[in-house]
Amino acid sequence: MTQAPLFRRVALVGIGLIGSSLARALRRHGLAEHIVCATRTEQSAQTACALGLVDQAFTTVGPACDGADLVMLCTPVSTYADLTPHLAPMLQPGCIVSDVGSVKQLVVRDVAPLLPAGVHLVPGHPIAGTEHSGPEAGFAELFEGRWCILTPVPGTNQAAIDRITRLWQTCGSSVEIMEPAHHDKVLAITSHLPHLIAYTIVGTAVDLEDDIKAEVIKFSASGFRDFTRIAASDPVMWRDVFLNNRDAVLEMVQRLTEDLAALQRAIRWGEGDKLERLFTRTREIRRSIIEARQAYGPFPPTQTSVATPTRETDNAGD
Ligand code: NAP
Numbered sequence: 001m002t003q004a005p006l007f008r009r010v011a012l013v014g015i016g017l018i019g020s021s022l023a024r025a026l027r028r029h030g031l032a033e034h035i036v037c038a039t040r041t042e043q044s045a046q047t048a049c050a051l052g053l054v055d056q057a058f059t060t061v062g063p064a065c066d067g068a069d070l071v072m073l074c075t076p077v078s079t080y081a082d083l084t085p086h087l088a089p090m091l092q093p094g095c096i097v098s099d100v101g102s103v104k105q106l107v108v109r110d111v112a113p114l115l116p117a118g119v120h121l122v123p124g125h126p127i128a129g130t131e132h133s134g135p136e137a138g139f140a141e142l143f144e145g146r147w148c149i150l151t152p153v154p155g156t157n158q159a160a161i162d163r164i165t166r167l168w169q170t171c172g173s174s175v176e177i178m179e180p181a182h183h184d185k186v187l188a189i190t191s192h193l194p195h196l197i198a199y200t201i202v203g204t205a206v207d208l209e210d211d212i213k214a215e216v217i218k219f220s221a222s223g224f225r226d227f228t229r230i231a232a233s234d235p236v237m238w239r240d241v242f243l244n245n246r247d248a249v250l251e252m253v254q255r256l257t258e259d260l261a262a263l264q265r266a267i268r269w270g271e272g273d274k275l276e277r278l279f280t281r282t283r284e285i286r287r288s289i290i291e292a293r294q295a296y297g298p299f300p301p302t303q304t305s306v307a308t309p310t311r312e313t314d315n316a317g318d
Contacts, residue, residue, distance in 0.1 A: 005031055008033050009068045010034070010036070010072065013064065013087065017133050017137045017234075018074050018142075020134075020137070036068075053135060069094065069095055070098065070163075070167075077106055096121075096122055098121075101123070102240075103184055104149075123180070126318070128148075129318035144172030145172060148174070149177075153180075184245045192242065263278070
């Protein structure tokens, strides 16, 4: 027996990597009767239609959100404050507004106060991504085997949370509920700091003299290459992440600086045992991540269940 779609009309505001992956997954799993999108440029609107991602594409958010029972914000988080006043008047009571943004306290600040009574806000963040952008970059399997974190504030309509949970579960994700501030702290260390480090290392290499720079590229497979993939992530998205999760990121940078200073001292004083102890502990972390099936690797998983189709190359950008 085929089930009725979870949503009648889904409006995707933004149809880049994440929006277009969601559109593909919604189609594949029959989660929406109609899918429409709003983009900034006519070109992306045309591409979304040509790829068959949506039934209709707009370049303004109001008409796209008119009559929607789900509005999903899939634009850079700095756009939320400007876009929400244009979409809010179109929303009917019962409509759910959600998002995929990489920082979550900002949603409570920039979106929640502008929504009409009876509209349910269920912010979310799929922990999945790549370093690519735009409607052509998406793929339906992006969310499979990944986590999606939802950050509803206390008092949010439970039925709305359940529907968004079902949406992400049907797309292949496991769902966890978290407080927005806790999300931003956890992601500061698991995602934002690694990206900051990658941007820094690649930036340092760019500033080297020309002869060394050429060899950095030539011998990049020795480690540098992995940083360049992360550092190729979308500049606008990452500018927004750092500016909107400033406190948590700065706290993690402070801790990293202290730990780096300790490592520097250990190297200077030839304290090999300290280095070896740390590197043994960090190796264990890698093993745990593989066992949690959030990465492929040389350590065999302890469970014999089917491995998720997680692609190691898709780990940047979330
Ligand atoms: P993307 O590929 O660059 O796509 C951004 C989309 O937003 C495009 O469709 C763009 O339209 C549209 N857009 C930008 N500014 C707009 C505006 N002012 N009005 C209307 N539409 C606008 O970005 P993405 O990687 O999908 O990221 C989207 C969101 O997902 C971000 O909030 C990010 O934090 C979050 N996220 C990203 C990843 C990742 O790995 N990339 C992972 C998890 C969550 P045009 O094409 O017409 O410019």
